[in-house]
Amino acid sequence: MSHRETILLNINDNEANRYVVTRMLRAAGFQVREGGTGADALRLAAEVLPDLIILDVKLPDLNGIEVCRRLKAEPRTAGVAVLHLSANYIRPENKVEGLESGADGYLAQPVDASELLATVRSLLRMRRAEDEARAAAVQWKSTFDSLGDGVCLLDGSGRVMRANQALLQLLGLSEAQVLGRPFDALMRSAAGTEAELPPSCGAVLSCHEETEVSLGGRWYRVAANPVEGAEGTVVGAVRILTDITPRRELEDALRQRAADLAEADRRKDEFLAMLAHELRNPLAAITNALHLQAATQPESGESKSMRVMMRQSQHLARMVDDLLDVSRFNRGHIELRRAPVDLRQVVQHSVEARRRSLDEKQLHLEVALPASESLWLEGDATRLEQVVSNLLDNARKYTEPGGHVFVGVTVERRGQARQAVLRVRDTGIGMSPELRARVFDLFVQAQQQLARSSGGLGIGLTLVRRLVELHGGEVSAHSEGEGKGSEMVVRLPLEVAAQPAAAAPVQAAPSPGTEASLARRVLLVEDNEDTREVLRELLEMWGHRVEVAEDGFKGVELFPSLRPHVALVDLGLPGMDGFQVARRIRESEGGRDVFLVALTGYSGEHRTQAVEAGFNLHIVKPVKPDELERLLEQLP
CATH class of the missing domain: 3.40.50.2300 (Response regulator)
Incomplete structure (x- = not known):
């Protein structure tokens, strides 16, 4: 007192x-x-x-x-x-x-x-x-008793000596029903199961341990702490039960959200693939129809409107390709076809392919390539051309008429290592520091002062970064500010030994109309009517005999009587798809002799499946007429 x-x-x-x-x-x-x-x-x-x-x-x-x-x-x-x-x-x-x-x-x-x-x-x-x-x-x-967590003290045998009110409420028992009982028995009773519980819920006293258990529909973290007596001997233990149900519910909700996002992403990728397929079918019909019209016009008859339609259809095809490439990158489906590549040729090809569009916008183009320095590297020529082309497209898009675009390559040495430094510089609208920090992120575009006349989806530079990284390189953006132009710098590792194997001489393909040009029997299996009819007219214009089928069943039915040299088969056919058509043809008499070409709007997604089904070649729509013509001429 x-x-x-x-x-x-x-x-x-x-x-x-x-x-x-x-x-x-x-x-x-x-x-x-x-x-x-x-x-x-x-x-x-x-x-x-x-x-x-x-x-x-x-x-x-x-x-x-x-x-x-x-x-x-x-x-x-x-x-x-x-x-x-x-x-x-x-x-x-x-x-x-x-x-x-x-x-x-x-x-x-x-x-x-x-x-x-x-x-x-x-x-x-x-x-x-x-x-x-x-x-x-x-x-x-x-x-x-005021603690929110359930707490109890165990003796050396794992029996409860003390228990607070929170633990009694959690267990739904009185103090008399709890004291003296083994802790693990109380846990099994509360869990409603005879299953083996973790050590933290049992009579093991000598370890510091935490585990999570479900009791009565709620989740608890069980912490185990030994109580030491004289000379460090363990004389008991403390068990603390903390209600973590809100945390577990949040984790479950986050996991479900992640699963939903993954499912949404998968459906988005499927939608993009289907969108590309559906877009490529009308694109193929339009492109081939334009080519057919141009081929049947007098030499001086290519109109300005025809050139506009050709250019814009090609632009639309490139946007579809870029969109699908981003989707494949996100799913890890991009693989490089590595081979020795001369970066000088890659730049020259890309520049020539874009020179006309730069001239039409009245942009002055300057190209600077080393005359004697070796620029060989191990890479995918097609993907590297895509890098240079996207950088040129970006410079063209954001540079006003009368501006200047520079493309140059130099070589830097770091000890024995050599790297090519590609620079694409323009006098365009430039970049703010904020934009420069995220210019390679997906769907990022500059604020356009041209009322969106530049167009685009904001994915070109994202593809550039990812393709460069796949080649072991890096890309960076530089600008002194808005209105002061931009420079994109790509660094790629070069081969130490710049001695590429001599390429086998390639015989030039005979031009149409020469004696080497041969008439082929061609089976065209395509469900899109416009694409089918335009391709048929093109093939017949080149002098080939063509039979068409609007589905896989008819294509398989026509094959024995036609015995074609070449079969052009769309993969996305109704009823019997192109893979099944290829297998049925290969299994039929004479099926081993035909040259099977897969036509698809799904880009490179089905290339491996096409080879396994028996196709010799995989072509993505829209088919370029000159490439198809050259293919038919070069077949033995």
Whole structure:
């Protein structure tokens, strides 16, 4: 108990003895109240709640033994210390009886002052220590029970010694039902399963461990911590159960969201592939029809509108290709066909292919290539041309008429390593620092001052970066600011030994109309009517005999009677697809002799399947008429 001043009761029916004791206590600084009967002792104890009662054993009404029993039996006064003091009952058995009644000490009179004061102080210290321990226990239990996590203390056998209210509520049991039971049994009961639980839920006490368990439809993290005794021996353990259901629900929601996004991405890629296929069919019909019209017109009859249609159809085909390339990159479906490549030729081919579009916009083009420096590297020539072409298209797009475009290649050395540095520089609209930091990200475009006359999807530079990285290189963008032009710099590793194997001489293909030009029997299997009819007219114009089929079944039916030299088969046929057509033809009589060409709007997605089905060649729509014509002429 806590008082500003310690209060003592001195109960004695002998006034002289009572006076002497009171005087000694007051001289020592204690506050003392007096009484002469047992009734006084009980009344004053209830009123004052003293820290200590000095109680004479021999009293006129109730003896001190009975008074002590009553004090200890009353909860309000049970904590008051009692010191028996007697001049009559001084034998050992009297002392035993007094102490057995609940007294905390027993002295015989006459008592020495120092002994009395020392005993009083000792009993007060003991009582205060008990009070502090009791208060600490109450505080600890209040804290223990107020914890939101379920906590319990296990003994050395893994049985529950203490459990807080949160754990009891979690288990749905009373304290009596929990204490003394094995912790692992409680966990299995709460989980509703006999399955083996992790060690943190069992009787293993010596390890620090965490695990997660499902109890009653909610998830909990179970933390295990050993309790060590003397000499480091494990004498028990603490188990803490923390409700992590919100976190698990969030994780599940995030996983489901990731799965939904992956599914949406997969469907997007499927849509892009289907979109490309559907776009390439009309593109093929348009391109071939334009080519057919140009071939049948007088030499001077190619009109400006015809050139516009040809150029824009090619532009549309390139955008479709870029869109599909990005989709394949995202799915990891891009593979390089590596071979020794002369970067000089790659740049020259790309420049020539784009020179006309640059001239039409009245842009001055400057090309600077090293005259003698070797520019051989291991790479995919087609993909490298795509890099240079996209950089030139980007420069053309954002440079106003009358501007300047520079394309140059230099070689830098770092020890034995050599790298080619390709620079494409323009005097166009330039880039802000913010745009420069993300210009290679997907679907990023500059703010266009030309009312979007530049067009595009914002994917060209994304393809450039990814293709360059596949070749082991890097690309960077530079600009002094808006209106000050831009420079794209590509660095590619070159071969150390620049000695490419000599290429076998290639015989020039005979031109149409020469004696080497041969009429072929051609089977065309195509379900798109416009594409089918335009291709048929082109083939017949070149002098070939053509049979057409609008589906795979008819194509297989026509094959034995026609015995074609070449079969052009669309892969996306209804009913029987192109792969099945190829297999059926290869299995029929004469099927091993025909040259099978797969036509597809799905870009390179089905190239491997086409080869496995028996196709000799895989061509992506729209088919370039000059390439198809050259193919038919060069067949043996």
